[in-house]
Amino acid sequence: MNILLNQRYLKRSLYLGIGYIALGFTSFFTDGSSYLAGLSGIGVLYVGQYFYSKNKILVKLQSESIEYFGFFHKKIIPVNEILSLKYFAGDYTIKAKHTTLVIDTNEIDKTAQLEMKAYFDALQSRINP
Known part of the structure; x- marks a missing residue:
């Protein structure tokens, strides 16, 4: 029996990553501070974590x-x-x-x-x- 990671936690990670990416890209087009552009990199990491962990088996019980x-x-x-x-x-x-x-x-x-x-x-x- 394969036990997967909590899908609710993973979806929260995906939404947070998409939000960070959107905030980072909007900072490119505004006159605000430029350090917000780094948030898009953090968002890419969150989205990458989601796709890496989505079908990853945490525990296999045999x-x-x-x-x-x-x-x-x-x-x-x-x-x-x-x-x-x-x-x-x-x-x-x-x-x-x-x-x-x-x-x-x-x-x-x-x-x-x-x-x-x-x-x-x-x-x-x-x-x-």
């Missing part, structure tokens, strides 16, 4: 492993190595033999949260019978 795709790294935790699984304040904390993984549910798409909860409930019952 029957034999949990894969977390961070911005700079990828963590793979085999299910048979999981020592504990805790849910506190909207975060799933998964501790394995060599690594610890924290999944923030605020970053996850709302439609996938129920599927993820069912997966972790089944995993919790398998770890602590």
Whole structure:
């Protein structure tokens, strides 16, 4: 099961980027300060982040492993190595033999949260019978 990023957050990033681009380009045509032109560059970064993250998988839950795709790294935790699984304040904390993984549910798409909860409930019952 593939878990995507929160689409509401991404749309907010896109709208903010479009607003910055519009504000930056309008500063080219007005007699205002020229530092506002730099906002178009910031807007391009926001729009680029949107298109990069739109279909990016954040977490891949499989029957034999949990894969977390961070911005700079990828963590793979085999299910048979999981020592504990805790849910506190909207975060799933998964501790394995060599690594610890924290999944923030605020970053996850709302439609996938129920599927993820069912997966972790089944995993919790398998770890602590």
